[in-house]
Amino acid sequence: MRTSIAGTLAARSGSTSLLAAALFLYAPGAAADPLAAVDRNGSIVAVEGYGPNIVRITVAVDRALATTAPGPGITGKTDDADWKHAADASGDVFRSAALSVTVAAQPWPKAPTQMERYFAPALPPVSVTIAGADGRAITRMTGWEMAPQTVNGEHTFRVGASFTDTADTHYYGLGQNQEGVLDLRGRTIDCRHSYDAPAGEQVCVPFLVTNKGYAILWDNPAATIVSAGLHNATRFQSQVGERVSFFVITGATTDALYAGYRRLTGTTPLPPKAAFGLIQSKARYESQAELMSVAQGYRTRGYPLDAMVLDWFYWTRMGQIDIDRTYFPDPKGMNDQLHAMGLHSIISVWPRFERESRYFDMLAAKGWLLHDKDGKVVDGLPVRADRAGALLDSTNPEARTWFWQRIRDNILSQGFDYTWLDETEPDLVPDGAFYSIGSGDRYHNLFPLLHTSSVADGSAADRPNVRNMILCRAAYTGTQANGCLFWSSDVQATWEALRRQVPTGLGFTASGLAYWGSDTGGWQTPAGPPAPRPVLVDPAGATAMAPEYRDYPELFVRWFEYNALTPTLRIHGERPGTAIWEYGTAAEPILAQWLRLRYALIPYLYALGRETYDTGAPFMRALFMDFPADPHAATIGDEYMLGQALLVAPVTEQGATSRKVYLPAGSDWYDWWTNAKLPGGQWIDAAAPIDRIPVFVRAGSIVPIGVQVPSTATRQMLEKVRVYPGRDARFTLYDDDGTSNDYRARGGKSAVLHWDEAGQRLTASGALPTGQTLGGLVEIVTARK
DSSP states (O other): OOOOHHHHHHHHHTSSHHHHHHHHHHOSSSOOOOSEEEEETTEEEEEEEBSTTEEEEEEESSHHHHTSOOOTTOOOOOBOTTOEEEEETTEEEEEOSSEEEEEEOOOOOOOOOHHHHHHSOSSOOOOEEEEETTSOEEEEEEEEEEEEEEETTEEEEEEEEEEEOOTTOOEEEEEEOOSSOSOOTTEEEEESOBTTOTTSOBEEEEEEEESSSEEEEEOOOSOEEEEEEETTEEEEEEEEESSEEEEEEEOSSHHHHHHHHHHHHOOOOOOOGGGGSEEEOOTTOOSHHHHHHHHHHHHHHTOOOOEEEEOSOOSSSTTOOOOOTTTSSOHHHHHHHHHHTTOEEEEEEOSEEOTTSTTHHHHHHHTOBOBOTTSOBOBSOSSSTTOOSEEBOTTSHHHHHHHHHHIIIIIGGGTOOEEEEOOTTTSSOOTTSEETTEETTTTTTTHHHHHHHHHHHHHHHHSTTSOOOEEESOOOTTGGGGOEEEEOOSOOSSHHHHHHHHHHHHHHHTTTOOOEEOOBTOSSOOOOOOOSSOOSSOOTTBOSSOTTOTTHHHHHHHHHHHHTTSSOEEEOOSSSOOSGGGBOTTHHHHHHHHHHHHHHTHHHHHHHHHHHHHHOOOSEEEHHHHOTTOGGGGTOOSOEEETTTEEEOOOOSTTOSEEEEEEOTTSEEEETTTOBEEESSEEEEEEOOTTOOOEEEESSEEEEEEOOOSSTTSOOOEEEEEEEOSSOEEEEEEEOOSSSSHHHHTOOEEEEEEEETTTTEEEESSOOTTSOOSGGGEEEOOOBO
């Protein structure tokens, strides 16, 4: 009788840990129900439809593993009603209205030659071609691997697959990589969470999007090497596994690919409206008085603000999950004051527990902490002095429930609105250690998905009509469904770091996770090299940095201008002061101007957030997403679209007062600042004085502008609705209460605006969400030369 690989390996390792791990990884629910599992001389290939344009391919030498459900993060269900299976001389062919999948026939293997005995692969070969409805090949899996190795004491395999490439295919996504390049073609990405990655924190979301109408979602949470378009092939190789499993999503537009990702991994919730305003933070506010003085400083100066953040070390010990009443004597009263000012609060909660903290012994006894092979708790790591304490094992559902309950009872009961789950990589690297479900190497990338679900699930159960939001430092497949606002971690406070943020963010949102931002001004203590050019912002009066870093206020201004036009705007950093008046008298009015612009655009941004909830498509968009016919757009990573209307070109060079901007072909473009109209398909030198960055509006766009409000707690009326003529246009205005989950069932209020280019007329499908009449709000932009 044939035994399974998992069972064989469990026996070889002398334990059932590998079998249990395989069962969790490969069968979180019920067994899969493939259209068919075909045998290619001992290689079993299972094919499953998840809709007409989504197919899952699984390859193993064990039929049970080939036909088991996908791993963590995949919540979509099979849907093969539209699929048919037939066999002919070419092999087994599976067809839907959108795709055909051919598992090529393989001849009976002949006896190997002498050379093949040394060099030919041992696995029976498999070739799978995915083609469109027209029969044109989209991609092809050309081979697979399963090489035996021992990892963390487990006898397992390195598994991988290779796919065809064309010279004009470009690749995007795979999470967060801060090496400064958007297009992954010709690069090898180590897809694993790493706080210590040299260029800045690295996050793995194994979703690879192409400009050729398809994307590959790799189904394995172990550390994975991806070589995209290198030597005429694209290769995935995971460190631990017993099968190859992946999805191919196809579509005529990139938005169709993101709709497929949404179908497989879950909906991106609409965040509370406060998430679209200014989130003010610092590492760290040392007292209740300091935090409140900053909040009051925004109000007395008349600057809008939506959330105050209480970062780490407000507790008595790491892992106490408490609030030190010496420095924060009345947290409930503090939050009551913030709420009365129209503000929300966010508080940082870590998954680490010092040995001396009150919960450590209980957690250790229950086995709810990361541990070694002998069951001993892993307490810190032998690198980086800040790694004291043990990691909560968030792969254990009981530990997750307990963690949420402590947050709820000890922290949120004091009036805090939202949580910041820091260290979600996790910072204590799990390699060589064990979770309750198995080896940390096998599940290297899984922690952020399960850890953030502790708060997402707990809030849904205990605060069902409170719209949840979590600040999250890392992600994995499906983490967007937990209501995360992601950010690029503890980046340097330098011009180089700012330059890297633009392609970093675009690569992250290209991975199917819409809400990304960066710490405005960088997190690390400001200590950049001397300015190479004359400083554009006089540092007089600045208290945010040491006097010798004279160009830091200029850097902060440029970073703020950029972040004001990203999905989230958050100020944070390890410096004496972070509020916008602490960068000097020259910087403050510029920052105030951009802060007000951000709030004026909230009706536009909030409508984009609703669209992401409905479709799964990100609204901070690399140019390849919207201009697939323009070859220049395929590789540009330092400018982007914010929604369908705004093209943003951040300034990331010290002393620069202009920059080159590419205006994509297929449209005319209006300069946001001057209304000058320019044809697309050209590079221009765009003016960029210190108080502005280049922003252009695509001809045929509708941009709603809101009146100024102190925060999103004040109902925001429309000041105007700008129309940029050039073609017919549509825009869906949307609004709701901004805090509850009613939007999921009742949908808030919306109105479709339609611009008729021929008639030069803007109409609405019904009443505006604000209750205003459209007529007096319309501003048709006149192009200037």
